[in-house]
Amino acid sequence: MTTLPEPAPGLRRTRGSGGANPNPEPPGGGRRVRARMHVVRGPGGAGLVLRAARASLRVSPRGLAVCLALAAASAVTFAIGCATGDLPVPLGEVARVLVGGGDPGHRFIVMDLRVPRGLDGLLVGAALGVSGALFQSVTRNPLGSPDIVGFGNGAATGALLSLLWWRGGPLETSLAAFAGGAVTALIVQAVCRREGLQGNRLIVVGIGVSAMAYSFNAWLLTRARLEDAENAQLWLTGTLNGRGWEHVVPVAVSLAVLLPVAMAQSRRLGLLGLGDENARALGVSPTRTRALALVTAVALVGVATASAGPITFVALAAPQIARLLTRDPGPGVGASALTGALLLQAADVAAQWAVPAVEVPAGLATGLTGGAYLAWLLTRRRAHR
Amino acid sequence: MGSVGVERRRRPPGAGPPGRGGAAGRRRGLWALTLLAVLVALVLVAAASVAVGARPIAPGVVFDAIFDPHGSADERLVRELRLPRTGLGIAAGAALGLAGALMQSLTRNPLADPGILGVNAGASAAVVVAIGFAGLQTFTGYVWFALAGAAAVAGLVHLLGAAGPGGATPVRLVLAGMAVAAALTALTSAVLLMRPEVFDAFRFWTVGSIAGRDASVLWQVLPFLTAGALLAAAVARPLDAMAIGEDGAAALGARVGATRVSGAAAVTLLCGAVTAAVGPIGFVGLAVPHLARALGGSAHHRVFGYSAALGALLLLSADVLGRWVARPAELEVGIVTAFLGAPALIVLTRRARRARQARS
Missing domain, CATH: 1.10.3470.10 (ABC transporter involved in vitamin B12 uptake, BtuC)
Structure with missing residues (x-):
């Protein structure tokens, strides 16, 4: 379903077929909101297209x-x-x-x-x-998933720092997780920004940064007291x-x-x-x-x-x-x-x-x-x- | 396995013998010199690995401890702790580098590392079972469980990858590895959440370290590593042929299915044994083959040789660095390899991309 925002109200129903708009709207013609709906056939199967003034919505x-x-x-x-x-x-x-x-x-x-x-x-x-x-x-x-930009491990680093070092409560841990993930994603984006955020480059950098965060997390867990580490492991699940x-x-x-x-x-x-x-x-x-x-x-x-x-x-x-x-x-x-x-x-x-x-x-x-x-x-x- | 090889004289003239493949091939003989340099560096790092630590030991004492022992405390330290640790570092690094190179050739994915076949997840799950339900606490005991786990998972991944309508393709293998690893990781963390004492032992294994293992661990894993290395040597030539595509390789006389199975068996042996002994150490297997190809070209026997030597060099240097940076305590080698390997990988891929753009 691909959409543009704001399908205008007052849809008038017309039917057409074959993909082309049966009677094209003259551009800028009249103040009246014109709305129509017609059927298109494409590779994704039949689809309904709703048009109104300058917005359109295609619904399969x-x-x-x-x-x-x-x-x-x-x-x-x-x-x-x-x-x-x-x-x-x-x-x-x-x-x-x-x-x-x-x-x-x-x-x-x-x-x-x-x-x-x-x-x-x-x-x-x-x-x-x-x-x-x-x-x-x-x-x-x-x-592709958020972990591609190292989000998961970065968020875990933030949460672990909060849980193990600052003894933060649930709110601090949530904020730290958000910050950790966002900072990791920012680093990944900054490193590959010059090359235009293309797929493969992003994945390589993401894997690298993510692995660093992961091993840092493992290290944090070995340095903590057992009860704290267990608590952190529960959060990590x-x-x-x-x-x-x-x-x-x-x-x-x-x-x-x-x-x-x-x-x-x-x-x-x-x-x-x-x-x-x-x-x-x-x-x-x-x-x-x-x-x-x-x-x-x-x-x-x-x-x-x-x-x-x-x-x-x-x-x-x-x-x-x-x-x-x-x-x-x-x-x-x-x-x-x-x-x-x-x-x-x-x-x-x-x-x-x-x-x-x-x-x-x-x-x-x-x-x-x-x-x-x-x-x-x-x-x-x-x-x- | 020698029969899977492609005879040199049957190659089409355009393909050329593998010896003229890569960048180094044009300067024949130079690659051997580079390999020698890597090996010399490895010897130097090994010497440093024996001498550097919480208690620095003079080179003369190290020499005496190895060749003319008197039985002093320092000499016992060298013989019982530092030497096994150094040996394990070299063996584990070489095995991981080799396994990574094999893995990247088999899946034709430059970002493949042994973790991708689910080998690490299988070994981890088996170690959790070993600690939690068989009550094992020593690394000597883990080895067998981790190997069995790695082998079982590698087999399962292959079955799954080959089960569908298209047969086993690299993409399907990677997907199957991911699926099995996801399920196994969930199971592992379930056990860890329910059994705190298991978690306590597991967290120190999973960080990846070559410290505190005695010599018997090294002797236990060596047979597996040797077998894996021999298998890898046997598939080097058919892998050269498979680089031009599977149909082309079959036309050249390489047995594609047999090569893939032997390669996966080699990866399992190498990784399963290493993971059992030192825990899951990432990144050596991912980053080292790229460097190896940059130095030695794309012929597989060279990539394998360089990968093993560079892997040992990287792992051992990381271990020495970890001891030196955090002295008198130490950083586990798994953390140091990630922090060294990740930036190296990022820089390497950027440079490769630039070079490709410059050529075209």
């Missing part, structure tokens, strides 16, 4: 259906997540609590414990999915345990700001797929587009990591799954967000359900299931290159 029906299904599935897993736990709450009671009624005890459990945890899972998953889609699109590498509203709000606010930016970048990134020269001819600046997309992606993953710790595999797998489902070329920001939300929330619920006695960190579940999924995918699909 399949993509729309997939997104609706993903949203529905996320809602269902969210409800299941609210119902399961040490003290099961029936789904009907969950619904009553959510609309403002229900038993006070249940109300506390659902509204103060499980809803924030579930929302955090959905929002963090969405942020990771979008960030992965942007990274894979910028690096033109299906294995990534978990949604004990997430409250104070974790949800920052992620929600950042997503509200960054998601539209990512959506707006999505179309330009798709054009970069034609090659830098062609994209420039179409009025898209490759360097600026890549830089903006990277900054957006790093900010998204930074917020997610600060909230839930380094959750593995969602950023890598969500865009891939989304693309398999929608069969749409281009970054697919919206579908990736929904897939990421569903993946993380489902992993958290499954982990709680599989081992009820222990609080299994969601990061473990995503690593296990993600690895198994990729392995399964390998036995099914032919490698493209």
Whole structure:
């Protein structure tokens, strides 16, 4: 789904076919808002194009259906997540609590414990999915993920410094993780800025900086007391345990700001797929587009990591799954967000359900299931290159 | 394995013998001189490795300890700690460099390192099992577990890579390695979270160090390293042929499947044994082959020779540096190699890119 912002109101429906606009709009003709919708056929299957005045929105029906299904599935897993736990709450009671009624005890459990945890899972998953889609699109590498610019290990360095050296609380640790990841990503960008943030160069520099951060982390862990090191290891796994509203709000606010930016970048990134020269001819600046997309992606993953710790595999797998489902070329920001939300929330619920006695960190579940999924995918699909 | 080789006289005239392949080939004989220089440097660093440490030891005492021992405390220090450590450093560095070069040729990916086949993750998971469930606390005990883990994972990765409709291709192998490594890492951290005492032992193994291992560890891993090095030598020639593409290599008489399997077996032997003995040390295998190709051209027997020599040099220098920088304490060699190797890799790839742009 590639979009430009603001589809204008008052859409008038016309039907056409064959890809060309059946009766082209005279440019600048009249004050009246003209809106039309017509069907195009391209390599991605049939698509609906909505046009209004100066904005247009191309929607593929399949993509729309997939997104609706993903949203529905996320809602269902969210409800299941609210119902399961040490003290099961029936789904009907969950619904009553959510609309403002229900038993006070249940109300506390659902509204103060499980809803924030579930929302955090959905929002963090969405942020990771979008960030992965942007990274894979910028690096033109299906294995692209925020870790390519060393984000994961850099964030871990920040968090470890906070946990082990300054004995920081949860808030300090979140901020330190964000700062660590952002600084690492900035270093990587600065080193390869002159060469225009191209895929391979970015990956080499990212691997290098990331490995330095990783070994520094291992060294920090050996120098700490055992209890502190264990605590840090738990953070390094990534978990949604004990997430409250104070974790949800920052992620929600950042997503509200960054998601539209990512959506707006999505179309330009798709054009970069034609090659830098062609994209420039179409009025898209490759360097600026890549830089903006990277900054957006790093900010998204930074917020997610600060909230839930380094959750593995969602950023890598969500865009891939989304693309398999929608069969749409281009970054697919919206579908990736929904897939990421569903993946993380489902992993958290499954982990709680599989081992009820222990609080299994969601990061473990995503690593296990993600690895198994990729392995399964390998036995099914032919490698493209 | 000699039969997998490509006979020289069957090569098409355009390909030329591998001896004239690289930049150094035009100055015939020079590459041997460079290799000699690397080896001399290695001897010097080895001498430094025996002499430098928390307690500096005069070269004369070192000489006496090796050739004319009197039994003083310093001499025992040299014989029981410094010499095994130096030997392990040379063996581990050479093996990692060689394994990295093999890996990059096999996957045709200049950024491949042994970790990519999931070998490190397999060895780590096996070591966690060894500490956690078999109660092993010594490095002598880890070796077998780590080797078995590395071998099992390498086998699994190959099965997965070959299972799909397209058969085993480099990309599929890398993907399979990533998938298995992700799942195994999750399992490893699950055990670490539940068993604090396992985590305590594991965190010191995973940082990567050649300190505190006695000579028996070296003797245990040497047979595996020798076997791996022999296998690598055997596939050097077919790998030269495979550089022109798999169909071309098959047309030249190289057995592509056998070469790939033997190469992967060599990587597993080399990496599994080293990882067991010293922990997962990154970057030697990634950075050294690039330097080796810059010095010796692209013929595989030279790349392998240089990679082994440079790997040993890099690892041992990193260890000496780690002891010197943080004296009287020391920095683990795994940290020093990452901080030396990463900038080197970045600079090397930038220079290679510039050279390519200048040529075209």
